[in-house]
Amino acid sequence: MFMTLANLTQRPIQRMVVENVLKAKVPLCVIVTSRVSCGKYHSHTNNLPNNSSVGNKPSRNFDSNHQASLNEILIDERNMARRMVLETTSTGPVEQKYDYLLVLDFEATCDNKEKLNPQEIIEFPVLKFNVRSQKVEAVFHQYVSPQYHPQLTPFCTELTGIVQDMVTDQPTLPEVLRNFDKWMITEGLIGSETTSTFVTCGDWDLKTMLPKQCALLDIAPKPYFQRWINIKKSYADVTGTFPKGMMDMMVHFGLKHKGRQHSGIDDCRNISSIVAAILNKGYVFRENGRL
Numbered sequence: 001m002f003m004t005l006a007n008l009t010q011r012p013i014q015r016m017v018v019e020n021v022l023k024a025k026v027p028l029c030v031i032v033t034s035r036v037s038c039g040k041y042h043s044h045t046n047n048l049p050n051n052s053s054v055g056n057k058p059s060r061n062f063d064s065n066h067q068a069s070l071n072e073i074l075i076d077e078r079n080m081a082r083r084m085v086l087e088t089t090s091t092g093p094v095e096q097k098y099d100y101l102l103v104l105d106f107e108a109t110c111d112n113k114e115k116l117n118p119q120e121i122i123e124f125p126v127l128k129f130n131v132r133s134q135k136v137e138a139v140f141h142q143y144v145s146p147q148y149h150p151q152l153t154p155f156c157t158e159l160t161g162i163v164q165d166m167v168t169d170q171p172t173l174p175e176v177l178r179n180f181d182k183w184m185i186t187e188g189l190i191g192s193e194t195t196s197t198f199v200t201c202g203d204w205d206l207k208t209m210l211p212k213q214c215a216l217l218d219i220a221p222k223p224y225f226q227r228w229i230n231i232k233k234s235y236a237d238v239t240g241t242f243p244k245g246m247m248d249m250m251v252h253f254g255l256k257h258k259g260r261q262h263s264g265i266d267d268c269r270n271i272s273s274i275v276a277a278i279l280n281k282g283y284v285f286r287e288n289g290r291l
C-alpha cells in the first residue's frame with residue numbers, strides 16, 4: 001500500500017486512514033515525497049530530548065541509496081506521520097492511558113547567595129486533574145515546616161510568596177506525606193481501578209527534591225512517587241521544541257498565566273492548563289520520568 005502522507009492528512013477521512021495505519025491495522029509502506037514535511041520532521045527531531053518517545057533519526061527519502069533496513073524506515077516514517085497527525089488534528093476523542101493526572105509542584109527553601117543545604121520542601125500542592133472532563137476534581141495543599149533552616153530567607157519569600165507564618169507550626173514533611181497518602185486513598189487514586197500518575201514541570205520535584213529529603217529523614221517515599229510525566233518532555237513530543245520552563249509552554253499555547261510564578265499551587269494550576277492544551281492536540285500522555 002503506497003501513500004503520500006503529506007496529502008493524506010489534509011481531510012478528516014484521510015486522517016482516519018492515517019490513524020488506522022499508525023495503529024498498524026494495515027500493512028504500511030510509506031514514501032515521503034514532500035520536501036516540506038521532511039524538513040519539518042528534521043527540525044522537530046533535532047530538538048527532542050534523547051529519551052523522547054519520538055524517533056530521533058532523520059527521515060530518509062525512499063529514492064536515495066540508503067543502507068538502512070525497511071523496518072527502520074517504517075518506524076521513522078510512522079513516527080513522522082504520528083507527529084503530523086498530532087499537529088494537524090485539533091482535538092477529538094483519543095484513548096488516554098490515565099483517568100487522572102496528578103499535577104504536583106513543590107516549593108523549597110532557597111537563598112540567592114548560596115545554595116541552601118539541605119533544601120527542604122515548604123509547599124506541597126497536588127491537583128487531581130480529570131483527563132476526560134479536563135477539570136480539577138480535588139486539591140491536596142499543605143505548607144510544610146522546614147526543620148534544618150526553619151527561618152525562611154527574604155529571597156525565598158520574595159520568590160515564592162511564602163511568608164514565615166505560613167510554614168511555622170505547619171506539619172513537617174513525614175506528616176505531610178502521611179496526610180497525602182490518606183488523600184490518595186480517599187480520592188480513590190490507590191487501591192482502586194482508577195489509573196493516575198504525577199505530572200511535574202521538569203524532573204527536579206520527584207527525581208531530586210523528594211528523594212533527597214526522604215533520604216535525609218531516613219524515610220522511604222511511597223512507590224507511587226517513582227514514576228511521573230515531565231510535561232516539558234511531553235511538550236517537546238508535541239511541538240518538537242524542548243521548553244526552558246513553564247512560561248515558554250504557556251506562551252506557545254497562548255495561555256494566560258494566572259497567579260504568582262513560583263507559588264506551588266499557582267504553578268500547579270498553570271501547569272494543568274498546559275496539560276489541557278496538550279490533551280487538546282490529541283497527545284496521549286505517557287510516563288517519561290522515573291527514579
Ligand code: AMP
Nearest residue numbers: 105106107108109110111160262263267
Ligand atoms: P519552581 O517550581 O520553579 O517554582 O521552583 C521550585 C523551587 O526551586 C523553589 O521553591 C526554589 O527553592 C527553587 N528555585 C526556583 N527558582 C529559583 C531561583 N531563581 N533561585 C533560587 N532558587 C530557585
Ligand code: MG
Nearest residue numbers: 105262264267
Ligand atoms: Mg513552583
